[in-house]
Amino acid sequence: MRVTFLGVRGSTPAPGADFIRYGGHTSCLAVAPDATARPDLCLDAGTGIRALTGLLAPDAFAGTILISHLHWDHVQGIPFFAGGDRPDSRADMVVPAEGGLSGRDLVARFMSPPSFPITPEGLQGAWSFTAAEPEPFRAEGYEVLPFDVAHKGGRSYGYRVAAGGACLAYVPDHAPAAGVSEAALEAMQGVDALVHDAQFLDYERPRAVDYGHATIDEAIDLAERVGAARLVLFHHGPHRTDEALDKITAEFGSDHVLVAAEGMVLDLP
Ligand SMILES: [Zn+2]
Numbered sequence: 685m686r687v688t689f690l691g692v693r694g695s696t697p698a699p700g701a702d703f704i705r706y707g708g709h710t711s712c713l714a715v716a717p718d719a720t721a722r723p724d725l726c727l728d729a730g731t732g733i734r735a736l737t738g739l740l741a742p743d744a745f746a747g748t749i750l751i752s753h754l755h756w757d758h759v760q761g762i763p764f765f766a767g768g769d770r771p772d773s774r775a776d777m778v779v780p781a782e783g784g785l786s787g788r789d790l791v792a793r794f795m796s797p798p799s800f801p802i803t804p805e806g807l808q809g810a811w812s813f814t815a816a817e818p819e820p821f822r823a824e825g826y827e828v829l830p831f832d833v834a835h836k837g838g839r840s841y842g843y844r845v846a847a848g849g850a851c852l853a854y855v856p857d858h859a860p861a862a863g864v865s866e867a868a869l870e871a872m873q874g875v876d877a878l879v880h881d882a883q884f885l886d887y888e889r890p891r892a893v894d895y896g897h898a899t900i901d902e903a904i905d906l907a908e909r910v911g912a913a914r915l916v917l918f919h920h921g922p923h924r925t926d927e928a929l930d931k932i933t934a935e936f937g938s939d940h941v942l943v944a945a946e947g948m949v950l951d952l953p
């Protein structure tokens with residue numbers, strides 16, 4: 685399984701000279717079955733999804749997009765994903781079920797006038813929108829397990845994704861301080877890589893609790909608790925400059941703890 689990091693920020697994009705090396709795009713990972721295949725699974729659709737078009741070129745996207753939750757930083761790239769917004773594309777989007785609404789209607793709540801010029805029907809190609817419960821399903825060649833995690837403002841999922849003996853857990857927005865369920869612990873158990881919320885540092889802990897996010901120390905504790913082979917610190921605060929992230933790398937980085945950067949590629953065995 686090849687995982688390419690296309691956007692590693694939380695909250696809002698962070699453009700500018702101080703954000704070149706780790707990148708400024710919001711949350712998006714592209715997943716392919718191996719190093720030579722085209723990505724056919726996308727985790728979140730923050731502004732980083734624009735770069736997926738280049739990875740697919742000249743082909744259109746044909747695959748599944750798993751959305752952790754519907755906050756702007758995880759969905760804002762949808763209508764700007766040129767590789768998906770073309771007549772020959774197929775995109776099956778999965779969002780957390782909430783309030784008895786259909787997947788289409790949940791997406792239309794943030795993508796329709798006056799918030800945005802088009803509705804979901806305005807996307808070209810064959811798009812579907814599914815409101816999923818936290819139950820296992822198969823998408824493309826992957827075994828997918830969504831699981832509820834504590835965050836703020838609406839339902840949030842983490843996803844366990846497995847294929848060909850490799851296993852990834854993607855948990856971009858998560859407040860472990862609010863409690864981690866047995867189901868979530870089980871889903872993260874023994875993964876090859878845990879990509880986890882690391883928006884705050886220990887001294888910012890009151891804000892992490894207030895915003896429903898994790899501190900880096902909490903992410904490291906959780907990775908140890910579930911026996912993840914590797915932890916990728918993800919969803920960096922938009923104020924975190926390259927210099928600040930270099931310091932985080934120096935303090936927390938190791939063979940087992942990586943700091944996510946745009947363009948980073950992880951090949952899971
Ligand atoms: Zn977020």
Ligand SMILES: [Zn+2]
Pocket residue numbers: 753755835857
């Ligand atoms: Zn969020």
